[in-house]
Amino acid sequence: MTKLRLEQFLPYRLNRISAAVSRDFRSVYGPDFDLTIPEWRVLATIGQFETITAREIGHHSSMHKTKVSRAVKALEDRRWLRRKPNDADRREEHLALTELGRSVYGKIVPRALDFEKRIVAALGDQAEAFLAALERLEAAHAGGETPGDVL
Amino acid sequence: MTKLRLEQFLPYRLNRISAAVSRDFRSVYGPDFDLTIPEWRVLATIGQFETITAREIGHHSSMHKTKVSRAVKALEDRRWLRRKPNDADRREEHLALTELGRSVYGKIVPRALDFEKRIVAALGDQAEAFLAALERLEAAHAGGETPGDVL
DNA sequence: GGATATTCGTTGCAAGTGAGACCGTTGCGT
DNA sequence: ACGCAACGGTCTCACTTGCAACGAATATCC
Numbered sequence: 611m612t613k614l615r616l617e618q619f620l621p622y623r624l625n626r627i628s629a630a631v632s633r634d635f636r637s638v639y640g641p642d643f644d645l646t647i648p649e650w651r652v653l654a655t656i657g658q659f660e661t662i663t664a665r666e667i668g669h670h671s672s673m674h675k676t677k678v679s680r681a682v683k684a685l686e687d688r689r690w691l692r693r694k695p696n697d698a699d700r701r702e703e704h705l706a707l708t709e710l711g712r713s714v715y716g717k718i719v720p721r722a723l724d725f726e727k728r729i730v731a732a733l734g735d736q737a738e739a740f741l742a743a744l745e746r747l748e749a750a751h752a753g754g755e756t757p758g759d760v761l
Numbered sequence: 762m763t764k765l766r767l768e769q770f771l772p773y774r775l776n777r778i779s780a781a782v783s784r785d786f787r788s789v790y791g792p793d794f795d796l797t798i799p800e801w802r803v804l805a806t807i808g809q810f811e812t813i814t815a816r817e818i819g820h821h822s823s824m825h826k827t828k829v830s831r832a833v834k835a836l837e838d839r840r841w842l843r844r845k846p847n848d849a850d851r852r853e854e855h856l857a858l859t860e861l862g863r864s865v866y867g868k869i870v871p872r873a874l875d876f877e878k879r880i881v882a883a884l885g886d887q888a889e890a891f892l893a894a895l896e897r898l899e900a901a902h903a904g905g906e907t908p909g910d911v912l
Numbered sequence: 913g914g915a916t917a918t919t920c921g922t923t924g925c926a927a928g929t930g931a932g933a934c935c936g937t938t939g940c941g942t
Numbered sequence: 943a944c945g946c947a948a949c950g951g952t953c954t955c956a957c958t959t960g961c962a963a964c965g966a967a968t969a970t971c972c
């Protein structure tokens with residue numbers, strides 16, 4: 611009977627690495643801030659776009675709308691973001707970081723970029739090929755929201 | 762202020778790809794069998810080792826022992842595996858697939874390998890470099906169990 | 913040999929998740 | 943202008959998850 615070695619199975623390895631990187635990524639914000647992954651994604655997305663709606667956050671960060679809703683609420687409770695009603699379409703709200711939120715964002719981002727840099731450094735001369743291959747994978751498996759985020 | 766583009770951030774991309782591949786992997790067993798990811802991992806591990814304990818499954822497949830325990834129970838309820846008490850150490854049990862379980866394993870594994878082959882094919886000439894880079898990443902982020910598995 | 917610590921596996925519990933119902937709002941067809 | 947479909951966002955519900963506590967069995971130390 612044909613067998614499969616799980617530890618060599620590509621989907622398993624991808625998930626395992628993704629989870630391990632996410633786990634190590636906690637060292638970026640863990641020591642100073644208490645953030646969940648969805649909250650980090652929302653923070654990063656608002657920080658990137660200045661002002662954005664919850665729907666757009668979900669689309670850009672591949673998160674289910676309920677997850678976005680809860681993360682937004684959590685950040686709002688911490689006074690890291692504020693909602694501004696959109697009078698042109700009162701179904702949606704514009705979200706923006708507060709001064710406090712911007713300061714947190716400003717502290718986390720450099721560490722995140724440094725963290726990423728260390729990963730790339732570990733890849734050495736294979737970094738370029740790896741990143742190019744990632745893009746092919748992203749293209750091959752595009753579409754749909756992505757449940758069960760680890761990071 | 763330094764910004765970060767989430768869609769280019771490596772940890773995010775890794776998680777996104779991992780989730781997307783897992784989602785597509787459902788096409789391997791989804792049409793014919795109703796399996797969760799932990800159940801698939803347990804099935805694959807027992808199929809690989811013939812006879813194994815729950816602790817070893819957890820170690821080999823990077824799963825928390827409670828997750829293993831529940832997946833084992835689910836497979837047992839489906840008569841896909843059976844427990845055999847270990848008289849040398851009665852704390853643990855030896856797990857093995859039943860005839861039914863082996864037939865399911867035998868049907869899924871070729872499809873899984875084919876699925877993996879298609880991924881590698883999509884990578885084209887970058888496949889080799891990608892797999893080598895994966896090993897470096899695995900080495901750099903080794904250790905610890907891996908929570909929140911997507912696949 | 914007997915107390916104590918450790919291990920394997922299960923279970924109770926609290927937190928997080930996605931599907932779907934839901935409310936208020938807006939767009940569209942007639 | 944009106945009715946109805948579609949949308950943004952929240953909420954409820956069933957389910958999954960990891961942690962901690964647990965019971966039974968074994969290992970360790972004196």
